[in-house]
Amino acid sequence: MAYERAGYEVSTPTSFTTLLARTAGVTTRKVTIMAGEGVRILGSVLGKVPTAAQTVAASAVVSGSGGTPGNGTVTALTADTGAPAGVYQVRILNPATNAGSFEVIRPDGVVDGNGTVGVAYNGIVNFTLNDGSVDFVEDDRIAITVSYADDSGKYRLSAAAAVDGSQTPDMILAETVDATSADVEAIAYETATVVKSALVLGPGHTIATIRDHLRRRGITIDD
Numbered sequence: 001m002a003y004e005r006a007g008y009e010v011s012t013p014t015s016f017t018t019l020l021a022r023t024a025g026v027t028t029r030k031v032t033i034m035a036g037e038g039v040r041i042l043g044s045v046l047g048k049v050p051t052a053a054q055t056v057a058a059s060a061v062v063s064g065s066g067g068t069p070g071n072g073t074v075t076a077l078t079a080d081t082g083a084p085a086g087v088y089q090v091r092i093l094n095p096a097t098n099a100g101s102f103e104v105i106r107p108d109g110v111v112d113g114n115g116t117v118g119v120a121y122n123g124i125v126n127f128t129l130n131d132g133s134v135d136f137v138e139d140d141r142i143a144i145t146v147s148y149a150d151d152s153g154k155y156r157l158s159a160a161a162a163v164d165g166s167q168t169p170d171m172i173l174a175e176t177v178d179a180t181s182a183d184v185e186a187i188a189y190e191t192a193t194v195v196k197s198a199l200v201l202g203p204g205h206t207i208a209t210i211r212d213h214l215r216r217r218g219i220t221i222d223d
Helices: 015-019 207-217
Strands: 019-032 036-041 045-051 054-058 073-079 086-096 099-105 111-116 120-122 124-128 140-148 153-157 168-174 178-181 184-195 219-222
Touching: 019 168, 036 045, 054 073, 073 140, 111 120, 124 140, 168 207, 178 184, 207 219
Parallel strands: 019 153, 184 219
Antiparallel strands: 019 184, 036 178, 045 153, 045 168, 054 140, 073 124, 086 099, 086 140, 099 111, 120 124, 168 184
């Protein structure tokens, strides 16, 4: 899906130069701010709520150490509404006969949580990892892929405790908008170098929690 690049006019040069540490290498895109967000100001750190149909699938077990992996299976597989797209890794930590423990790593490298073989796991992805006729081995891995029919979605202020996908910082609002009663189109930065003190963070977020997410998307924060 091709993104619509957006041109913009700077009606308040002071705000513009305060948010951007430099004007080189800046790209913007039109986004939709969700109704009910209220007034969101320039510099707000946004997260996306996907609106396309979601697909969740697990791969076969592979060995992370080059040996023969176990042959357990994943059942009851789902993902939370708005789960970030990408590959989640289930990695065996402590194998045992007909048992064991594992960790789940999100696409951005953050550990989602830890679980036990044979016990339902509930995180951003949800499943039961069943023991097979061949026991798991340490560092065995199962890839769980979350994908969407397209890249469509709406944006809101990113809050750390959100569960609709917007918990992951994605873009930075480039203008002040009022989405109190209806969806509103707005311009957002998809690549830029921004000034830390000019950012508006949602509940639970700090510069430390947003920095790496934004850097992976092409936005760096200048201290």
